[in-house]
Amino acid sequence: MTCEDVKAGMAEYLDGLLPVEQKAAYEKHLQSCAHCRRLAVETKNAVEWLQQAEELVPPPNLRSSVLKTLQQEKQRRRRLAPGTVQMIAAAAVFVLLIIGNLLPGSDNYYIGTRSSGSPAAYESYGQEVDVRAAAENEDSLLKTADESAQEGLADTGRQNQTDRLRPTIIPLRTAANLLLSTVLICLLLLARKKRRELLP
Amino acid sequence: MRQVSKLPDWEKKLIKRCQSGDLCAYDQLMQRYEKKVYALCYRMSGSKDDAADLAQETFLKAFRALPMFKGQASFSTWLYRIAVNTCLDEQRKRKKRRQLVSLDQALKTEDGELPRQFPDEAPDPLTVTVTRELQAEIQALLTKLPPAQRAVVVMRDLEGFSYEEMAAVLQIKMGTLKSRLNRARARLRELYRQKEEQICVLTHQKRKGG
């Protein structure tokens, strides 16, 4: 056994973990080598000195503070985050908006009265279709749609004044877009407000 | 697979209850291990406040990770691994901070005033008397060991872990563990000898002076 072997086996030797025959060879080397003997003794002394370290007692509130934190986490998870309901509603409205605009043919429904007999009615019908087409060219601009709707309503007023029945045609799709967009914006604002309230 | 049987039945049941979010069960589990976890954290960090924080962090991490615990190792091994890794991570962070601070301090030394940022730094040998400050000395010496070596010395010589347990906690091979423990104890021996020599010099000087 060399001095290197002795160094490598020191921990096991001191902990009494060497097999019998290895232990005998180890001790034989220690008897003949003063250097290794000194290392073994000094290591043993250092470890024994260290082992005078006192027993430690954990602070009495260790467990309770862990449990408190975990309890809070649990409750936070159980409760829905504020604004979640509004966000879900907003998502639903958004989906409705998309579906409404993807459905074919819904342009053909109109709200309004139409005097079937009057030729003038057909004239003005043509005009209003133009307005509607113009509005739809810029379908992202709700304002335009709004204006066209108002124009239609204003027309109705004029018609009533002059006692001439003209068809009032408001595209259902535009009206729905207007309504749903307003609801969507309101929901998003509300969700943001709720979320802000949470912040300290 | 072999190690699954290591988990006693009562512990298996307790762990299952914890995994379903039962905090009472977790309290029982913590009660069983808090002493050792706290001791590891204290010896690794060298301060009571840090040890409390580290032990708390260990138990929080363990609870959150419990759904992932499949019984590959014994629960204690798994928990001690979290504790040791938490402590080693903290040491790494602290080392980074210390490097920044030492730069900072290099500028301040001209004033002759050095703020004591790290209470676990070795205490001044002049103020340390062997009997009164033995515990502080022991901790100071431990703190001088590199963290990875400190971990094995603490586990083996203070907490009485078996070699197998230590290798499992640290996820290293038995050969690696043995050489690390040998290096750690050799370092400890040198530090101890230095300390003893200093004390000899000091008492010698005192005797001469008095």
Ligand SMILES: [Zn+2]
């Ligand atoms: Zn030798």
